[in-house]
Amino acid sequence: MNVAITRPIVIDPYGTAHPCATCDARQASICNAIPDADLARLASASVGGIAKSGTTFINEGDPASAFFNVTSGIAKLYKLLPDGRRQITGFVGVGHFLGLAVSDTYSFSAEAIDTVRYCRFSRARLREILDDFPLMEQCLLKVASSELVAAQEQMLLLGRKTARERVASFLLTQSRLGSACQNPSMRFELKMTRADIGDYLGLTVETISRNMTKLRTVGAIDVADNTTIVIRDRPALEGLADGTRQGP
Amino acid sequence: MNVAITRPIVIDPYGTAHPCATCDARQASICNAIPDADLARLASASVGGIAKSGTTFINEGDPASAFFNVTSGIAKLYKLLPDGRRQITGFVGVGHFLGLAVSDTYSFSAEAIDTVRYCRFSRARLREILDDFPLMEQCLLKVASSELVAAQEQMLLLGRKTARERVASFLLTQSRLGSACQNPSMRFELKMTRADIGDYLGLTVETISRNMTKLRTVGAIDVADNTTIVIRDRPALEGLADGTRQGP
DNA sequence: CGGTCACTTGATCGTCTTCAATACCAGTGG
DNA sequence: CCACTGGTATTGAAGACGATCAAGTGACCG
Known part of the structure; x- marks a missing residue:
């Protein structure tokens, strides 16, 4: 079940900043296109919300009445x-904008993996802002x-890559995520x-599972506690991801 | 090899209309967002081109210097x-806009199936127009x-549908293409x-091939001269496309 | 006519799925 | 403390679906 709160709590000791001004997600999201001076407009156009782990906050087929901007989780x-x-x-x-579908119903569902916080814009209010x-547009x-x-890259993966290549590709893209896109981290969750x-x-x-252990036994990665991945041999992993290198 | 011509030949006996005004693709494309009065600007911002059947006119990895709008083919x-x-x-x-990639190189290749005519916008000129x-934006x-x-629908197809379901889905989407999106045609090429x-x-x-003949033998479709498809039993085909109906 | 190309159909093979068993951990309550 | 549970991950054995290999047809064309 989704618990909607009026707005994410923000510490603002001086009472000068709008919630959006101190939002962690702003840097990473389309909200960055709004100048500081106009953040009040942006803030007033959205409502904060929370979806706890495992809850579905967008349902495929439902009327697409709102857009979401993920602020955490x-x-x-x-x-x-x-x-x-x-x-x-x-x-x-963080920073991902959801609901780009043009049609009048959502074309996909969204479920929180951990606790997800978001800002919710009604269709009409977002149109005004845009x-x-x-x-911002x-x-x-x-x-x-x-x-x-x-999406096209994913189609290539789904249509033409082997299981081994898919897992290797997935781990590589995941490794490139958190680390500010530069110098992809060798260790990630x-x-x-x-x-x-x-x-x-x-x-x-x-x-x-089988292919993770395979990648481990060939020395490409290391797995700790099932959620932590360490990339031991990135070139090898890259080769395994696009079929350049065959597994032993 | 691509043969670039200065502009698609347009019959304009009175010398009043701009090429864009009589373009077949305009209705179906983003060019429709430009008012008639400003078509001259649009026309001057693009260059016409032709790609003959089998020629590649966008190459994955090449610098993405231009955008294309397909006008025929x-x-x-x-x-x-x-x-x-x-x-x-x-x-x-017709009307499809190509090159939406933000990166500095094309993320895909494009090859003409039959003769393709297009309008080509340089990155800079399109930015001005937008x-x-x-x-238009x-x-x-x-x-x-x-x-x-x-693309998400295609991911579902590639990741989770059986061969039978994929072929049935494909034929259904193809049948919805030409016929103005309403009353999907029963016969198409x-x-x-x-x-x-x-x-x-x-x-x-x-x-x-195997699944086409299978769909034919169960009476869902009819195939004439290998390129013409006739849908005989649309509900059955729809059932076969999403797994609702199992093949006999 | 020989050539190529696109498509179809058949037989065999391999990869991934399915089914099943086991291990592991966290949480809960005796 | 330990037994019990449910969720998650790993591993093994059997099976199925689509790939691969191979052959044959028909259309088109120089």
């Missing part, structure tokens, strides 16, 4: 087939474009379960 | 793995959003080869 986006088969289309974190700040277009590129990874890569839990 | 977009495995990410036709006509965002929705369909659905030519 991680969520998974997915689509379902009538018989329950699931495809996770992405994992989204009309007033064309820079430009920013949205950039975001959509780069997501499109990522997987917040999602193996089942989630499977539904993201079009594989089963067992196949994920 | 059909092209396939694809990505390659180092060893030659190919994933077609989409087929694009700055002057925010409606809005339109681009809508386009990008709907492509994103389509597949312009692409089985190999292309295979690379689009993450399958091999043989699997495409």
